[in-house]
Amino acid sequence: MTDKGLIVSLSGPSGVGKGTVLAGVREKLPDSGTSVSVTTRKPREGEAEGVSYFFRTKEEFLKLIDEGEILEYDTYVDNYYGTPATPLKKMSSEGVDVLLDLTIAGSLALKEKFEQAVTIFILPPSYEALRTRLVGRGTETEDVIEKRLAEAQSEIVRANEFDYVVVNDDLEDAIHKVLSIIEAEKCRYEHNNGIEKKTSWT
């Protein structure tokens, strides 16, 4: 019998290297799924419905929130971006592990709706390391970097609301830890919903 897939979400402060960790994890788990967000922003050239995003009007989006279909959402430049529940539930029920890249608030909102979701907070090894990375990207001004660091200071205290914390000191080590968390969570008794799913004992 197929095990249910896990729903795993990674969050962390800007500049922590979460995207790189997630890319490394996906490489090792090529069968894992991801979420296509719902947005109220207009499609850009080459963006396909259900591939890049699910494109909806603001009214439709608000209706989806009311219906409980949006697990978490955020706004950016007057547009809504959210994670829809149905595709996640479908993948999970088909045994596909879903890996999500969410904001810190997003992971916590997801966990509230889906208690079985596994939330991982990616931590920088130090304040200085985070500053060095943000500066090294060379894409932000000094002002923006200071703002990001101040945000990180306030965000990082929320790590205690996550199931796991992984320090991204060494990339390969951080990827290995996330993979171990995924493998361990599959062994959790609760995940297996009784031993009958794990063995042909009965």
Add this chain to the structure above:
Amino acid sequence: MTDKGLIVSLSGPSGVGKGTVLAGVREKLPDSGTSVSVTTRKPREGEAEGVSYFFRTKEEFLKLIDEGEILEYDTYVDNYYGTPATPLKKMSSEGVDVLLDLTIAGSLALKEKFEQAVTIFILPPSYEALRTRLVGRGTETEDVIEKRLAEAQSEIVRANEFDYVVVNDDLEDAIHKVLSIIEAEKCRYEHNNGIEKKTSWT
């Protein structure tokens, strides 16, 4: 700063191959510790105090139980065998992971005393696989095998009281799963007692 060591206990029905799994895990974690049991049995030739066992009289043993020093115990041929708390607490506080091979009741008693203990139930892939292994060992009579299988039937339902279940279908895979559980548990927020232990953030 040194992380606290984990206290991990493996249990499973007779014949499931728990000892082999544990040996494989220890090979990958050569710095892990183990528990020396306290027993009321007389030392045999070559057995050293504190190495093979801590040898105590029955009166001393009962006093240790009263003092809460014995985390779990069992009797076998009129002798007591128990796991003492102090060495475990000491190793854990020094950052040493302790791996224990306990009876099913032993793991559950340990968990009651040490909520932070991680309990893993090793499951056979099937009733038939367990019978095959017990027969294959060639060390037990048919009667004893039937008794072991009946015991396994009643023990296996207690898997739901464990944190994790690992099916020992493929040995390497089972060892890998136990190692992943250990690595994941080290990333649990609770284990880290706050992020200050994981980073030099503050």
